[in-house]
Amino acid sequence: MTARSWIDEHDEELRRALRGLRRQASTVEAWGATLADRLSAGGRLLAAGNGGSAAEAQHLTSELVGRFLGERRPLSAICLSAETSSMTALVNDYGVAEMFARQVEAHARPGDVLVLMSTSGRSPNVLHAAQRAREVGDVTVWSMTGRGPNPLASASDDALCVDAPSTAAVQAVHLVAVHALCAALDSELALRDDRPELEPEPAPNRQIGMTA
Known part of the structure; x- marks a missing residue:
């Protein structure tokens, strides 16, 4: 296959997959x-x-700690697949299945959000991470996967499933979804910052110790 024919085929895959992502825009907004x-x-x-999904997970967290479009306060985000010393120690001591799950157990707190990315939706280490989040309790699990249904989407509270035949197309659309999520988050934060604060009710005018 020539470079030109690959690009043409990839272009067609992306067009179809992006149409599918548009139909999930309400999920991104939520x-x-x-x-x-x-x-x-x-x-x-x-x-x-x-792999490539690790890079996209790190891309997501960097946009939150830094910024996406406009200036805003930094937001707390950790990419577990970028914690190389912890990750390699966990693989060495506990096995591949624990490389993310044990980090979830260490870092996740009730109210946190865990985003897991997998083109197949079947990688054991991300599946174990989703399960560990359940055990921590009150941690919301979202996933971005390839075609559904798949085990990771089923193990998540919500999922964006990209209907594309190749890993390259799925990952490319995942990056669009990451940017769309950042745009939705920034828009929501901007709306909240622009809302005027309610003026406190004036205190009643009480006169103490006055006689008629």
């Missing part, structure tokens, strides 16, 4: 609103994935 609530209240986002 995630943005939820993140605005959780992160403003002191919660954090945890993210993880393997």
